Amino acid sequence: MKKVPFVTKAQIEEIVKKYPTPFHIYDEKGIRENAKALYEAFSWNKGFKEYFAVKATPNPFLMQLLKEYGCGSDCSSMAELMLSEAAGITGKDIMFSSNDTPLEEFAYCEKLGGIINLDDITHIEAVEKSVGYLPKTMSCRYNPGGVFQMSNGIMDNPGDSKYGMTEAQIVQAFQIMKEKGVENFGIHAFLASNTVTNEYYPMLAKVLFELAVKLKEKTGAKITFINLSGGIGIPYTPQQEANDIYIIGEGVKKVYEEVLVPAGMGDVALYTELGRYMMGPYGALVTQVIHEKHIHKEYIGTDACAANLMRPAIYGAYHHITVLGKEDETCDYTYDVTGSLCENCDKFAVDRKLPKIDKGDYLFIHDAGAHGHSMGYNYNGKLRSAELLLKENGEVQLIRRAETLKDYFATLDCFEIGKKLTTM
Numbered sequence: 001m002k003k004v005p006f007v008t009k010a011q012i013e014e015i016v017k018k019y020p021t022p023f024h025i026y027d028e029k030g031i032r033e034n035a036k037a038l039y040e041a042f043s044w045n046k047g048f049k050e051y052f053a054v055k056a057t058p059n060p061f062l063m064q065l066l067k068e069y070g071c072g073s074d075c076s077s078m079a080e081l082m083l084s085e086a087a088g089i090t091g092k093d094i095m096f097s098s099n100d101t102p103l104e105e106f107a108y109c110e111k112l113g114g115i116i117n118l119d120d121i122t123h124i125e126a127v128e129k130s131v132g133y134l135p136k137t138m139s140c141r142y143n144p145g146g147v148f149q150m151s152n153g154i155m156d157n158p159g160d161s162k163y164g165m166t167e168a169q170i171v172q173a174f175q176i177m178k179e180k181g182v183e184n185f186g187i188h189a190f191l192a193s194n195t196v197t198n199e200y201y202p203m204l205a206k207v208l209f210e211l212a213v214k215l216k217e218k219t220g221a222k223i224t225f226i227n228l229s230g231g232i233g234i235p236y237t238p239q240q241e242a243n244d245i246y247i248i249g250e251g252v253k254k255v256y257e258e259v260l261v262p263a264g265m266g267d268v269a270l271y272t273e274l275g276r277y278m279m280g281p282y283g284a285l286v287t288q289v290i291h292e293k294h295i296h297k298e299y300i301g302t303d304a305c306a307a308n309l310m311r312p313a314i315y316g317a318y319h320h321i322t323v324l325g326k327e328d329e330t331c332d333y334t335y336d337v338t339g340s341l342c343e344n345c346d347k348f349a350v351d352r353k354l355p356k357i358d359k360g361d362y363l364f365i366h367d368a369g370a371h372g373h374s375m376g377y378n379y380n381g382k383l384r385s386a387e388l389l390l391k392e393n394g395e396v397q398l399i400r401r402a403e404t405l406k407d408y409f410a411t412l413d414c415f416e417i418g419k420k421l422t423t424m
C-alpha cells in the first residue's frame with residue numbers, strides 16, 4: 001500500500017515555527033475514521049467494546065478522542081490507571097491486563113471500578129489480599145502453549161510466553177472464584193503480535209470461544225465477555241497489504257455463530273484491546289536533517305534519535321520514511337538515516353532507497369503512532385519530544401510538551417548539585 005504522509009511540507013514549515021522538530025504528530029481524522037470503522041465491523045455484537053491499549057500511546061487527549069466512539073482503556077500499570085482516570089475513563093470502561101502485578105495496583109483498579117484480568121491463578125489470593133474481597137466480575141488470561149500458526153506463515157510462540165494460565169488452571173480459577181461469589185466471568189488471550197492478516201482474530205476467536213464453551217460446561221460459570229485482546233497489525237512496509245477490519249469482523253461473527261450460539265452463549269460480549277491498530281498509522285515522527293556524512297556509507301543525520309522512536313533500534317523494525325516535498329522524486333540514493341545516540345543501532349533506516357536528501361529537509365517517519373513516543377527514554381541525556389495533534393480543521397494542538405533539561409535533572413533536585421543543574 002502506497003505510504004502517503006498526512007501532512008505536507010508546507011504544513012510542517014508552518015508548524016515548526018511554533019513547535020521545533022523533532023515531534024510526534026497525530027492525525028485526528030485518521031484516528032476517528034479508524035475507530036468508527038472498528039465499531040461498525042463489530043456492530044453485530046451487542047456488547048462490543050474496544051479497550052484501547054494505553055501503553056501504545058499513553059496520551060489522555062488521544063484516549064478521550066477514542067472515548068467518543070465508546071472505547072475504554074486497557075491498563076497494565078499504576079500510571080496507566082491514573083491516566084485513564086484523568087481522561088474520564090473509569091468503571092467497567094477499564095480493563096486491567098497486567099502481569100507480575102504489584103498488589104496496590106489491583107486495589108487501585110478496583111477503586112476505579114475496573115475489570116481485573118488475572119494473569120495467574122495465584123492472583124486470586126493476591127486480589128483478595130489487595131482489595132479485601134473478590135469483585136463480582138473477574139477475567140482470566142489464557143495461554144494455550146505450543147505454537148500458533150497461520151496459513152501465511154506468521155507464527156507466534158505462546159508456549160514460550162510468560163503470560164496467562166493453562167486451561168486446567170482457568171477451570172480451577174473459575175471454580176474457586178465462583179465459590180467465593182464472583183458472578184460474571186471473562187476470558188482473554190493474546191497469541192500473536194502485529195498480525196497483518198485477516199485470519200488472526202477469527203482463529204483466536206475459535207480458540208477462545210471453544211474454551212468458553214468448555215468452561216461453561218465444566219464450571220457452570222456465567223461467561224459474559226470474551227476479550228480478543230490486541231495483535232491486529234498494520235502494514236509498516238509499502239509491500240504489505242492492510243488488514244480489512246470488516247472482513248475480520250465478519251470472520252469473527254462466523255465463528256461466533258458456529259461455536260457460541262449453538263452452546264446457548266449468543267449473548268456474550270466481545271472486547272478488543274487494540275493498541276497498534278488504533279494509533280500506529282495515525283502518528284508520525286517528524287525530524288529535520290541536520291547532517292550528512294560520506295564515509296564507507298552515506299549517512300543522513302537527523303535531530304531525532306532512537307530515544308524518540310526505538311523500534312528500529314531494538315527490533316530492526318521497518319518504518320517507512322518520506323522526505324517531505326520530495327514525494328514524487330525517484331529514490332536513487334541509498335542512505336542510512338541516523339540519530340545521535342552513541343549506539344550504532346541508532347538508525348531509523350539502513351540501506352534505504354530515498355531521493356537525494358539535503359540538510360534542512362524534513363523527514364516524515366511513518367507509523368510511529370503506537371509504541372513510538374511511549375517507548376521514549378532518556379539515554380545519552382536525550383529529551384522526549386512533544387506530541388502534537390493535527391486536528392480535522394487543520395489546526396495543530398499541543399497535547400504533550402517536549403521535555404526540558406529541567407525535567408531531565410528533576411530527580412536530582414533533592415541534592416545541592418541537582419538544584420544547581422535545574423537552575424543553570
Ligand SMILES: *Cc1c(COP(=O)(O)O)cnc(C)c1O
Pocket residue numbers: 053055056074097190193194229230231232273274275276277370
Ligand atoms: C500490548 C497489549 C495490547 C495491545 O497490543 P497491540 O499489538 O498494540 O494491539 C493488548 N493487550 C495487552 C494485554 C497487551 O499487553
